[in-house]
Amino acid sequence: MxxxxxxxxxxxxxxxxxxxxxxxxxxxxxxxxxxxxxxxxxxxxxxxxxxxxxxxxxxxxxxxxxxxxxxxxxxxxxxxxxxxxxxxxxxxxxxxxxxxxxxxxxxxxxxxxxxxxxxxxxxxxxxxxxxxxxxDFQQMGREQVKYLAERYPDGGNLLEIRGLAGVFVDDEISAGIHDEVTNTNFEIVGSVHGDWAQDVAQKAVAGILPSLPEIVGVVTQGGDGYGAAQAIGATDRPMPTIVMGNRQDELQWWADEQAANGYETTSLSIxxxxxxxxxxxxxxxxxxxxxxxxxxxxFLKVTQDDLVDALKTTPKGSVAxxxxxxxxxxxxxxxxx
Amino acid sequence: MNDTRPNPIRAVLQKPWLWAYLAAGLTFAATSLIAGSGAGSLFYAALTFASFSAIVGIGQMLVITLGPGNIDLSIPATMTLAATLALKFMDTQTALILPGLLVAIGVGIGCGVVNFLLILLLRIPPIIATLSASFLYQSLAIWSNRGLRIKPPEPLADFATGGALGIPNVAVVGIALAICAWLLLERAIAGRWISAIGQNLRAARLSGVPVNAVRFGIYVNSAICAALTGFLLASFSGGANLNMGTEYMLMSIAVVVIGGSSIGGGNSNVPGIWGAALFMFLIVSMLNSYGLGAGIRLILTGLVIVGVVTLASRKGYDA
Missing domain, CATH: 3.40.50.2300 (Response regulator)
Structure with a gap:
């Protein structure tokens, strides 16, 4: 010293x-x-x-x-x-x-x-x-699948939105997701790269949706949930459970859907x-x-119970x-x- | 181009834009095999997202037509700045949509003027000038709103995401702009000037083409196209992102080259821009739909682009 x-x-x-x-x-x-x-x-x-x-x-x-x-x-x-x-x-x-x-x-x-x-x-x-x-990025992936497994014990089809190809974080979260999926009845039927950006995710999801069967859930990496919701909302598909990443626009959309039709999901990020x-x-x-x-x-988690509080404290357009x-x-x- | 009357089929086969449409058609067919009844919505999505690439592509194409060394690398930053300022100005109020659009276009004009002044007055090569100016624009965008996403006014968002008769509204805008660009290039004297400058700057100047005025117009036009795309994209995706323009740097150049325009300038090709923009969206959708990993996806995208460019420029531009 x-x-x-x-x-x-x-x-x-x-x-x-x-x-x-x-x-x-x-x-x-x-x-x-x-x-x-x-x-x-x-x-x-x-x-x-x-x-x-x-x-x-x-x-x-x-x-x-x-x-x-x-x-x-x-x-x-x-x-x-x-x-x-x-x-x-x-x-x-x-x-x-x-x-x-x-x-x-x-x-x-x-x-x-x-x-x-x-x-x-x-x-x-x-x-x-x-x-x-x-x-612990792998854990971040696992937590999402665990939540979805609670919601859909019978399983179903999942869409995975990944981050930026070739980045360590993307590989880790995805590995966690795929690892946990083997313990459930889920099947990942599609995987796109959203580059952690709403507009890129929206584009990628819109491109793969027509070739997908019905999906019950969307696993994400943060910053891409709202884009996915926009892309799916533009079609006549039922809205799957999209795991969010604490962005204010995601939380706001979730709260709006909650009010309109009782939509429930979870959200987590750093x-x-x-x-x-x-x-x-x-x-x-x-x-x-x-x-x-x-x-x-x-992790910072936003659940259905503290959604309202999280929205109050998160500045418009920012992240919880x-x-x-x-x-x-x-x-x-x-x-x- | 001045050979004696080729037969019509040969003439079509020699169109450099043919290959972009052919590639787009093949990828669409291949994706439809999986999509089945979803082919209609795939086509709709392709038209929507291709519009953004097409509009920036038109701006970039005219710049590239000016000849070697001319390129606009400030497109992503201009998009971000215009979208950020316009959405902040509108602040979700419906009454401010039109002024907001004018703000975006104003930002575009401003960025274009700055780009051109750097190029002309300070004699900085365009590639450096537009790249360094883009740091300025990006920093302004960060500083003005700290990366907060402000939502577009409701009617504007509805317009950007909506469509009529199976054609998305943004595609109508994109196609209208493409027609304007085609008329400008093929039917107006200004278009001849642009091509003349790209083919031989000295000869163009000596023959009385107002070289600097034309270049000024082209750079400002490219920035306006970028600003308009930023405005539409932000309205479409629910807010401006600081990194919303990133992928349009390469995209704007790719659609020009794949569309059959000469990268060396002097020869541009408007229909090809749309073919290439559709293709760029469809190829990613196709590879995603077949469930290929990111590595293979990128390699295949690269190979296909090389293939299309090779075919499109097969006969060379020795005119």
Whole structure:
């Protein structure tokens, strides 16, 4: 710790005094967010949560700074350069949503070597010196099928909407779905790529629908449920149970259908506020707490019972969100031990 | 093109747009084998989604016709910006639909003017100018609404998703624009100017073609087409997304090339745009319907595109 602090001080060109080993005061610590992409509503909400939570933490004197930086091109090389800059600027911790699990390992290693705490979340990095707050994507797929199996114990046909082809997240969620389907009476009769975007999903679903038999459920990956509903609504098919992904337009559509004909479904996703969880984990590490390297993000679920409340708190056009507190971060850490 | 009267069948066979329609027809037939009675709704869906590709494709085609190096890479960002600002302006109010459309078109004109100024005044190659300008537009879109999806006014959404006599409304718009573009290219002097510039810029300038005025019009037109597509697409899909334009970058170029226009400029082909747009939608539907994995789907799409382009440009453009 002492050596790291000196190295860090040297790197930043400022003199810092070595902090006590445990229960360190983090009020002079500076945390940076390195974010690879900002081009959708989820990421925008994520940045907003970070800012809100970070500003409050600075006002409360918990940390000295909580700055957010986003690369313009969603490219690993650019993010690596950004992290190098952060090292030079002398941040005490860097929280990363990474463009690639492997391609920025070099920059992450350099940051660790400079004594900087690196916490990756959502888009995690594989470099062992960094902490990882990962999403259990397979579980996300399984939960959807489990819900549908409860609704339709006799099974039936399912349509699967996948994400962006070739991305790790897409493979994982899909693997979870297919794995769980083998335990049920369901059959997946069609699979399209919706690229996690409502308009792309709408187009893909409209294209495959004419060749599908009747379907009872649609499993999704988030950001594609409303598009599926639009595409199916444009035909004279009965509306299947579409698992939603917490987007406000999805929740609104669900509430409208609920009012009109008692439509029921469920919705789950990762809250964009997971950036605040990463913030508090970084703060806890700087505080000298013993934090396991691998943590798991809890899902944010919206069920039929809390649909109305979720709609009230979700801004129009955004995504259902929750910001994590220091205590919740401590709970997540304790659960991983 | 100036050989002595070929027989009519040969003449049709030599049309570069033939192959796009042939490919679209074959993929439609293959998908219908599975779809059965759903073929009608497949055709309706194809017309709907092809409209968006066709409208951006028309704008892009005219730009590409201007000759080597001319391309508009700001189409996705222009779509996003126009849709975001227009939907934010309308704020779901029915009375503001027409002003909202004007906002979208205004954004298109603005983006087109900026593109052209970068190209002409700063002498930046179009590929760089439009790409860098698109960062500006995309950032404006992010900044203006933080990625929140605002719903379109009800009647506008009904129009965009509706149709009459088995033809979707958006397809009517797309076909009308295609006819305008065809008239412009084949029947108006401006169309001759566009082709002349694409075939030989120097010769065109020396023969008195108002080169810069034509280029200005074409770039602005491309941005307006993109803005209009953004407006329609957002109305169709229930709101503007920050990444709603992404797939239209390559799509706009693909429909031009598959449609039989020369990528080197100087020779454009309006009917082919629609054939190619239908084909691009149907091929994905076909491969999805046959349940092929994403990898195979992408490979086959690539191979088929190469095949169609090869056939369409078989005789070359040595005119």
């Amino acid at each position: 002492t050596l790291k602090a000196i190295l860090l001080g040297a790197a930043a060109g400022i003199i810092t005094f070595a902090a006590p080993v445990a229960e360190a005061d983090t009020s002079d610590k500076r945390i940076a967010l390195s974010n690879n992409y900002a081009g959708n509503s989820w990421r925008q909400a994520m940045l907003e949560s970070w800012q809100k939570n970070g500003d409050q933490a600075v006002t409360d004197g918990v940390v000295a700074a909580a700055d957010a930086f986003t690369t313009s091109e969603n490219q690993a090389t650019e993010q690596a350069a950004q992290i190098q800059n952060m090292i030079l600027q002398g941040y005490d911790a860097i929280v990363i949503n990474a463009a690639s699990p492997t391609a920025i390992n070099g920059a992450v290693k350099a940051a660790c070597d400079a004594g900087i705490t690196v916490v990756s979340f959502d888009g995690i990095v594989q470099e062992p010196c960094a902490w990882r707050i990962a999403v 809250a964009p506020g997971v950036s605040t969880l990463a913030f508090w984990v970084a703060q806890q590490i700087l505080d000298g707490q013993d934090v396991p390297k691998d943590l798991t993000v809890p 969100n929750v910001e994590y507190t220091q205590d919740q971060a401590k709970d997540v850490i304790a659960a991983a031990k």
